[in-house]
Amino acid sequence: MVSGERVKEWENKVLATWLSKRKERKSKFITPSGIEVKPLYTPLDVKGDYEEKIGFPGDYPFTRGIYPNMYRGRIWTIRQYAGFGSSEDTNLRFRKLLEAGQTGLSMAFDLPTQLGLDPDHVLAYTEVGVVGVSMFHWKEMDLVMNSIPLDKVSTSMTINATAMELLSMYIATAERRGISQAQLDGTVQNDILKEYIARKNFIYPPEPSMRYAVDIIEYSYKNVPKWHPISISGYHIREAGADAVLEVAFTLADGIEYVRRTLERGIPVDDFAPTLSFFFAGYTNLFEEVAKFRAARRMWAKIMRDMFNAKKPDSMTLKFHTQTGGAELTAQQPEINIIRTTIQALAAALGGTQSLHVNSYDEAVALPSEKAAKIAIRVQQIVAYESGVTETVDPLAGSYYVEWLTDEIEERAWKVIERIEGMGGMMKAIERAYPQAEIAESAYRLQKRIEEGDMVKVGVNMSYEPDWIGTTEVFRVNPEVRERVIQRLKKYRSDRDEIKFRDSLNNLRKVAEKENVNMVPYVLDAIKKGATVGEISSTLREVWGEYREPIIF
Structure with a gap:
């Protein structure tokens, strides 16, 4: 078992001698969460009982995973x-x-x-x-x-x-x-x-x-x-x-x-x-x-x-x-x-x-193109089936x-x-x-x-190339979509039974005013009677109002 004295000896003799000739890249190495990282970790940095802190997968405290065999099974x-x-x-x-x-x-x-x-x-x-x-x-x-x-x-x-x-x-x-x-x-x-x-x-x-x-x-x-x-x-x-x-x-x-x-x-x-x-x-x-x-x-x-x-x-x-x-x-x-x-x-x-x-x-530029979305799936598949981390x-x-x-x-x-x-x-x-x-x-x-520059972002504050010529396909939503869905909305409204639709929203309004009745069956009924998201939300707005958040600065 390594001792604190042995770690100190390594720091003072081996590491210090090395650093006297070759400086590190930064005075401190800090994670994005502001946690300072030491150059070396040993068993002395791991506290607590193994079963209490780490344990076994599929068993409390589930540190190692919620299923006993994790990705070996699925x-x-x-x-x-x-x-x-x-x-x-x-x-x-x-x-x-x-x-x-x-x-x-x-x-x-x-x-x-x-x-x-x-x-x-x-x-x-x-x-x-x-x-x-x-x-x-x-x-x-x-x-x-x-x-x-x-x-x-x-x-x-x-x-x-x-x-x-x-x-x-x-x-x-x-x-x-x-x-x-x-x-x-x-x-x-x-x-x-x-x-x-x-x-x-x-x-x-x-x-x-x-x-x-x-x-x-x-x-x-x-x-x-x-x-x-x-x-x-x-x-x-x-x-x-x-x-x-x-x-x-x-x-x-x-x-x-x-x-x-x-x-x-x-x-x-x-x-x-x-x-x-x-x-x-x-x-x-x-x-x-x-x-x-x-x-x-x-x-x-x-x-x-x-x-x-x-x-x-x-x-x-x-x-x-x-x-x-x-x-x-x-x-x-x-x-x-x-x-x-x-x-x-x-x-x-x-x-x-x-x-x-x-x-x-391409998501920093636009909605994903079909090509980019497919590559994203391939990333998952390579990690899952080629990297060995799931074994x-x-x-x-x-x-x-x-x-x-x-x-x-x-x-x-x-x-x-x-x-x-x-x-x-x-x-x-x-x-x-x-x-x-x-x-x-x-x-x-x-x-x-x-x-x-303390936190590197390649392409932004390191290796920035303003003349970079990429092959990114910029995906755009067809502007005709709006009129297409609005026309369908009009048809849905004209086809529904207006009396049943109105009754369903009135029932929902009454339930929303109470506190001890689950609203899901009433929203489900309104949906089946042809109510739209906007009409249901408008009904609840009438009862509950809208929220305006406080200014914090």
């Missing part, structure tokens, strides 16, 4: 985030991605859909189909899922403030095809807290929005048992400028808040906790990212066991999707983003992700550096969570703008390091 779900224009456009892209090797769908929606506006709304006009598919009526969901078996493919929908409407559309589409709710597999993001913290695509004030989110959790575990009713999302927190520590801390603090609110319904924790899922970013600093994933998994296991008295192992497992870092992509020399995303995908695999999206190299479980476990860094991230994240708990939980912290301010400060620190 590779993560290759789930590329896609969607643009009309339902037909997105359906075609989905089918091409599935043909290329994608194993699960991930649907992107345009901003009007996310904010509860129909495509003919004056505020929606210029954004129809631009950053995702325009999805305003359940028959559009039927079109986007044309020739795709809903009972055989899992679908993730990145939707929050209108998650209930989109889930209802998916259910209505399935039932029209004779597929029961119990057969459906997938996820709605439904994480409204991170919208207030980072992404800002909220509609209603926090309290009714939390009721809305928990209604989906309650309904899904009872009626759509294979469905993940929430994806508690650190990704957008990281993309807004948070470092890895804040990403873990704020995401898990959000998770604590959702669990508390669901427990207040009188639902036993072991009934719904296994359906919860998470969503993290995968950035380029390989070891920090791997350590982040391992720390988050261990922390969530402790939270569920010790804070909420969960008994089932499945209730303590942190199941998560990873998307590579969009904010790390550069418009300069876009092709080199393939290298960045490959490292990020490798970090996700080494960190034990359950599903993965690899950003296309043993948690291959970086036991690395003195990785285990030390896992501990360090966990320790720092606990301090942030303790501060949030001291404020009364994440809802109270959001009201005080604590996470918003912390993310802004983190973003400033990171940008300053890039501008000062």
Whole structure:
């Protein structure tokens, strides 16, 4: 066993002698999260009992993974985030991605859909189909899922403030095809807290929005048992400028808040906790990212066991999707983003992700082209089948550096969570703008390091080439999409039974005014009666109002 004296001897004799002749590149080596890295780690840096801190995969505290044999049994779900224009456009892209090797769908929606506006709304006009598919009526969901078996493919929908409407559309589409709710597999993001913290695509004030989110959790575990009713999302927190520590801390603090609110319904924790899922970013600093994933998994296991008295192992497992870092992509020399995303995908695999999206190299320029999206799938396949990292479980476990860094991230994240708990939980912290301010400060620190050259960004502050001639194909959404979907919207409205439609919205309005009735059946009924996303959202706006966030600077 190495001793402290032996380490000191090496530092003073071997390392110091070497450095007296050959200086290091920097005075300090610091991770993007501000963690200083030593030149060497030894067994002395790894604290705690092996079973308590690291353990075995598939067993508490799940540091090494949530399944005993991980990718030796099944590779993560290759789930590329896609969607643009009309339902037909997105359906075609989905089918091409599935043909290329994608194993699960991930649907992107345009901003009007996310904010509860129909495509003919004056505020929606210029954004129809631009950053995702325009999805305003359940028959559009039927079109986007044309020739795709809903009972055989899992679908993730990145939707929050209108998650209930989109889930209802998916259910209505399935039932029209004779597929029961119990057969459906997938996820709605439904994480409204991170919208207030980072992404800002909220509609209603926090309290009714939390009721809305928990209604989906309650309904899904009872009626759509294979469905993940929430994806508690650190990704957008990281993309807004948070470092890895804040990403873990704020995401898990959000998770604590959702669990508390669901427990207040009188639902036993072991009934719904296994359906919860998470969503993290995968950035380029390989070891920090791997350590982040391992720390988050261990922390969530402790939270569920010790804070909420969960008994089932499945209730303590942190199941998560990873998307590579969009904010790390550069418009300069876009092709080199393939290298960045490959490292990020490798970090996700080494960190034990359950599903993965690899950003296309052109996403700093435009929506992904078909070619770039296919290359992103190939990145996943090469990591999965050629790199060798999937052949043993948690291959970086036991690395003195990785285990030390896992501990360090966990320790720092606990301090942030303790501060949030001291404020009364994440809802109270959001009201005080604590996470918003912390993310802004983190973003400033990171940008300053890039501008000062302390943090290298190849193609930006190193090896910058203004005359770089790339071969990037810039993808553009067909501007005819807007008129096409608006015409279909008019037809949907003219074809529906107006009395039944009005009655369904009136019933929803009455339920929204109450606090102890789950709204999902009423939204589902309105969807089946022909109501649009904009009409349902307008009804809820009348009852709940719209949220205006506080100014924090």
